[in-house]
Amino acid sequence: MEAVGKIAALAVAAALCALVVRQNAREIGLVLALLAGALILGQALGAVEAIWALLEELGERAGLSPAVLDPVIKTVGIGILTKISAEVCRDAKESGIAAFVETAGAALSLYVALPLIRAVLDTVSELL
Numbered sequence: 274m275e276a277v278g279k280i281a282a283l284a285v286a287a288a289l290c291a292l293v294v295r296q297n298a299r300e301i302g303l304v305l306a307l308l309a310g311a312l313i314l315g316q317a318l319g320a321v322e323a324i325w326a327l328l329e330e331l332g333e334r335a336g337l338s339p340a341v342l343d344p345v346i347k348t349v350g351i352g353i354l355t356k357i358s359a360e361v362c363r364d365a366k367e368s369g370i371a372a373f374v375e376t377a378g379a380a381l382s383l384y385v386a387l388p389l390i391r392a393v394l395d396t397v398s399e400l401l
Contacts, residue, residue, distance in 0.1 A: 280316050283309060303365055310357065344389040348382045355379075 287309030295302030325346065332342040355378025362371035 276316055276320065280313050283313055283316070287312075303361075306364060307361065310361070340388050341392055344386045347385045351378055351382045351385060355382075 287305060291302045291305045291309070294305055328342065328346060332339070355375055359371040359374045359378075362368070362374060
């Protein structure tokens with residue numbers, strides 16, 4: 274709960290600062306927003322590490338191989354990074370680049386999920 278308070282305070286302070294700075298220097302406002310985003314993600318890093326460890330433990334207990342669990346985790350990571358990158362591009366008034374980022378993110382998510390798709394196909398083939 275303490276981390277959420279820090280993140281909220283940092284986000285509001287950065288948003289207000291960026292709002293003031295963007296009136297005179299739009300580029301510096303964007304850099305400020307990126308820096309604030311990096312600091313916010315840094316605050317959440319501990320939670321991400323704990324979630325990763327728990328997922329690995331659950332996978333081991335369920336008897337899932339890393340080949341099954343890793344693509345799911347990587348796909349979620351790609352989705353998060355794609356969303357953040359596209360929003361930063363939109364904030365910089367580059368919606369075309371944001372669309373390309375989203376398309377690339379979707380393609381990379383499918384690519385990362387290929388081992389999982391192959392495992393499902395192999396399982397279905399064995400059942401038939």
